[in-house]
Amino acid sequence: MGPDFRKLDQLSRSIRVRAVEMSYQARTPHLASALSCIDILVALYAGEFLRVDPQTPQAQERDRVIFSKGHAAPALYATLAESGFFDQELLNSYNQNGAILAEQPSPGSVPGLELATGSLGHGLSVGLGMALAGRIQERFYRVYALLSDGECNEGSVWEAAMLAGAQKLGNLVAIVDFNKWQATGRSKEVMALEPLKAKWESFGWSAYEVDGHDLPALVDLLRNVPDGSGKPVAVVAHTVKGKGVTFMEDDNNWHYRIPTYEEVLLAQSELGVSHI
């Protein structure tokens, strides 16, 4: 058994279109950053291994997903809505004055949201604290922290990595959405990011590389936590910024650009879905 990957593929398309539509309607940037990580979110939430229940989103034993790249929030919001944490109708009010869904997540705004992010370099550390708490309290949940590659510029990421490695926290997972771009440049050129997998290994992690758009491969990796190595698990997910919309793919202008109505129609047509 296992998940029906045709359904997961359809879900990814639907969430991608949502992200495009939300960016258009709310006039918010970071669309390409959202598109690159959607398959990772779908693998997590629809891969049938994550111990979360929208009916009891605060259950102490739940697995935690920390969405550390808060600037890509529409991807998370749409995934949580599709997963049943809240009504999809709420997505239409995204970033409106007085609305619940802010451009970047705020604390406790919607069920399923584990952390208000937006400032990079916090998520892995907070997730590490949650994982340590689980160990102290003898609760066997897992913590998945989804980071951007640009986020790995932040020193705090490596502070967390070094401590997690020393503590051999097998219930902690860092997933890097390695889309090869940060706000204003190639991520491997701005900082010496590569070799990224070897970096995690040298910090005491069990590290893997995966095609971050290959849903079966992602599910295979992410469900296999702890992986038996006794170490925290790093997943370097090779992704394409703007994935799914051909004219946005690997074009870093879409870090900030907001689609026109015609571009929304094109994206809807390419992905075969529309919500508006």
Place this chain on the structure above:
Amino acid sequence: MRNAFAREITRLAEAHPELVLLSGDTGNRLFDDFKAAYPSRFLNCGIAEANMISLSAGMAMSGLKPVTYAIAPFTTYRCLEQIRVDLCYYNLPVVIVAVGAGLSYAALGPTHHSCEDLAVLRAMPNLTLLCPADPLETGLALAAALTAPGPVYLRLGKKGEPAVHAAPFDFQIGVAQRLKAGKRVAILSTGTASHLALNAAESLSQHHLIDAEVVHFGTVKPLDTHCLEELNANFELLVSLEEHSTIGGLGSAVAEWLSSRGQHAPLLRLGTPDRFFSETGNRKYVFEQWELSPEAIALNIFQAFQAL
């Protein structure tokens, strides 16, 4: 104060099973008793304050009550954004313990001085600032901090601080305490400067025939405005004294409050000046250089009083 802290946290850990002690690679041997009694509830987080603060937030979100322990300038300025976003924004019950307030580590130079911490932290929403005066109050303040609903900054000296309080008392967050009754002049002090305030009052009495009141503000935020109301009504000169810059600390907080009153007593703000002490010297030496000896403080107050 650090020994009192280590003793009290070990004692309080029994009543607080959710308490976890995190160290920024600080306090060698200091926590041996704690570690022996509660090995799973102690973690050396390494010399990585930003990560320590954020992970304490993750622990607090998971139902634990973390107490972080590190040297004041490192656990404040370096990780201010982590304090702001992960603790204050979420209003999480984490106690940030800072050892080496003000000039406690004077001889180590300005890298180890902490005379601006209250200034930057006072602006953080939800954060309570506690500055006990002596080892006894350190334990009382810690116990209070552990019951607070949100984040608390506990500002400690180092070691060997003289006793200010003769006996245990009912420490309450946000309530100032009169240490010595007096007339016409009131010294408002906080933290490690409160013992200095008593000595300065003694000098004022001996050399200048002024019987000053001394009020200790063990909490700098929230400020005890009821107490300020009374002091403002009953004294001709108010003096703030702190082991901290005259910019942004207790003196500034009092000035901000006074400025909202139509009529108020003049305020003399005493503390460290707006510059680094880059010579070599121990705490006593720096205090003398900066006119913060009891005699220099008394003279300063006397002159301000005469000028009224």
